[in-house]
Amino acid sequence: MTSESLKFFADVMLGRLARWLRILGYDVAYEPSILDDDLIAMAIHEHRIILTMDRKLTERESAKNSLLIKSPSYKEQLRQIITHYNIDCRPGIFTRCLVCNRLLDPIEKDKIKDRVPPYVYSTQDKFDICRQCQRTYWSGTHRAKMLKLLDEVFN
């Protein structure tokens, strides 16, 4: 499975999982204050798989395209999804804004000089930007830590 073929809607309990799926490049809607009925309607409209820990919700006829998440641990949750959908994790990694869920665009280094710390600017060459929130992304220790955790989850 590639990150283009699966889209998710994470329910209010699954914010951390939503963030990790975005790190992997998956399109994950997350609206903490949405009502169940609206969540289901949006998921159907946008062809999203509902991820929820609420068994009652998954038993609703209209929410058939859903996965009941079993563990409260986000690592176990990630593992469950990866196994369940046979996900190939690496192709889309670090391609999506973790805040807006929007795909990132590459941006030239000289255009972000005033947006990143001087140390980062002098040690990194590749930068991406979210055109929605203007957040800038680059490789660094935070990503190394994420990769380390993902290794743990995948192995």
Ligand SMILES: [Zn+2]
């Ligand atoms: Zn953003």
